[in-house]
Amino acid sequence: MLSPDSARRAEAAGYTNVKVFHEGIPAWKKAGGLVVSEPESLKELIEKDISHVLVDLRPAKEASEGHIQGAFSTPADSLAAAKERFPADKSAPIILYEEGVNDEAFRTVRGWGYKDTTALNGGVASWKKIGGTLIKGELPSTIVYVWKPRPGEVLIEDFKNYVEKKDPGVLILDVRDKDEAMNGMLPGAVNIPTSEIQDRAKELPKDKLIITHCVTGVRAESAYEDLKELGFTNIKFLNAVIQIDKDGKYEITKK
Amino acid sequence: MRQQKITSLSAFLLAAVMLIASAGQAVAAKPTVGGTCKQCHQPQANVVRGTLVGISNQFKTIQVAVGSLVWVVKFGDDLAVTGAERLEAIPKDKEIGVSFKGDEKNPYAVSVSVKPPAKIPPEKLARVEDVRKLVAMGPEKGNFVLVDSRPRPRYLEGHIPFAVSLPNDKFDRMKDAVLPKDKGKPVIFYCAGVT
Numbered sequence: 001m002l003s004p005d006s007a008r009r010a011e012a013a014g015y016t017n018v019k020v021f022h023e024g025i026p027a028w029k030k031a032g033g034l035v036v037s038e039p040e041s042l043k044e045l046i047e048k049d050i051s052h053v054l055v056d057l058r059p060a061k062e063a064s065e066g067h068i069q070g071a072f073s074t075p076a077d078s079l080a081a082a083k084e085r086f087p088a089d090k091s092a093p094i095i096l097y098e099e100g101v102n103d104e105a106f107r108t109v110r111g112w113g114y115k116d117t118t119a120l121n122g123g124v125a126s127w128k129k130i131g132g133t134l135i136k137g138e139l140p141s142t143i144v145y146v147w148k149p150r151p152g153e154v155l156i157e158d159f160k161n162y163v164e165k166k167d168p169g170v171l172i173l174d175v176r177d178k179d180e181a182m183n184g185m186l187p188g189a190v191n192i193p194t195s196e197i198q199d200r201a202k203e204l205p206k207d208k209l210i211i212t213h214c215v216t217g218v219r220a221e222s223a224y225e226d227l228k229e230l231g232f233t234n235i236k237f238l239n240a241v242i243q244i245d246k247d248g249k250y251e252i253t254k255k
Numbered sequence: 256m257r258q259q260k261i262t263s264l265s266a267f268l269l270a271a272v273m274l275i276a277s278a279g280q281a282v283a284a285k286p287t288v289g290g291t292c293k294q295c296h297q298p299q300a301n302v303v304r305g306t307l308v309g310i311s312n313q314f315k316t317i318q319v320a321v322g323s324l325v326w327v328v329k330f331g332d333d334l335a336v337t338g339a340e341r342l343e344a345i346p347k348d349k350e351i352g353v354s355f356k357g358d359e360k361n362p363y364a365v366s367v368s369v370k371p372p373a374k375i376p377p378e379k380l381a382r383v384e385d386v387r388k389l390v391a392m393g394p395e396k397g398n399f400v401l402v403d404s405r406p407r408p409r410y411l412e413g414h415i416p417f418a419v420s421l422p423n424d425k426f427d428r429m430k431d432a433v434l435p436k437d438k439g440k441p442v443i444f445y446c447a448g449v450t
């Protein structure tokens with residue numbers, strides 16, 4: 001939990017009116033609240049070829065005069081009729097953009113069940129501001145979405161195999177906090193909480209494949225990124241929900 | 256004389272064991288998470304979360320209040336304690352989690368963890384509705400600063416409108432640049448809940 005810790009530090013720094021929205025982003029998303037994404041993130045998705053669906057909500061003519069790479073054209077005024085063209089996979093990350101943020105379009109797409117929908121914060125202007133280029137030409141209107149693992153993401157089946165076979169060439173790194181790990185860990189796993197990775201990286205072997213896991217994949221990915229920065233090259237992370245009981249029995253569900 | 260003493264002691268122990276058993280039985284179908292622990296914890300098999308009532312070194316039991324019920328969990332020398340130097344150092348009424356083995360009628364403690372000091376009192380909690388109202392007004396009219404404590408890549412990927420990014424691990428380094436000059440201004444922190 002990051003926010004209570006930040007709140008405590010803010011109070012220590014003299015802030016007198018500090019609150020914590022403890023349920024955080026999952027509760028916000030669940031309630032259908034508007035979620036905005038930043039152009040830096042979109043740029044990364046495009047550059048690293050991470051699966052996503054980018055939707056240009058402007059009139060088709062305007063979009064063809066300059067749009068972001070990989071965008072599909074779905075003008076906002078005909079969005080409702082375009083439902084069938086959206087991917088079957090409701091976990092697909094969908095990014096909507098136009099000149100600004102279109103609340104209503106967000107609510108429509110979010111309402112169809114796409115839980116990872118965001119509106120590009122600041123629209124086309126913010127894209128240009130970070131040096132993003134616009135492409136001229138016709139946009140496809142048929143949305144194509146093929147799920148690909150994120151860079152470093154281990155396939156759930158592979159992860160299970162590593163755990164079952166107790167592969168000596170693999171180290172399962174549990175990055176949850178100690179009190180979570182205390183209630184059950186995967187057999188053979190090592191626990192180093194995310195916050196301690198930087199200081200304790202020297203405890204980790206360089207000759208093994210290291211796979212990080214937490215509960216939902218968020219901290220596991222952050223640990224993966226930390227390890228990569230620290231010079232580890234043979235690392236992966238589990239990007240899924242995993243529950244482990246005290247006997248080491250576990251259940252993995254896709255997000 | 257000595258024989259008699261042992262007999263009465265074992266009778267006493269038997270009574271104590273029965274007491275433990277009945278206490279366990281009484282809570283068998285009852286919640287295992289009580290009070291403020293509910294803010295952060297879901298019920299979990301073989302874990303009791305509540306406040307510490309007391310520890311009996313004589314009977315080797317830990318008593319944990321979960322709501323209006325008290326769990327009595329036996330422990331031995333193999334007990335692991337995290338968040339406190341030793342079991343005796345945990346103050347009464349402190350929120351603790353006890354993971355146990357055995358059935359609910361006769362639980363045996365495997366480990367005890369003490370709630371870390373980071374959690375929040377109810378008056379400092381903001382709910383989805385509170386945040387919704389503020390976001391609808393915007394930061395100027397609503398007079399607030401909303402802070403996203405997650406790592407920066409998570410913020411960039413998708414955040415609540417008007418939120419600013421201040422990753423928890425960069426708090427000290429970045430706080431002056433991100434937090435308002437006016438230290439009385441309402442500041443709301445959020446992250447990803449359970450991760």
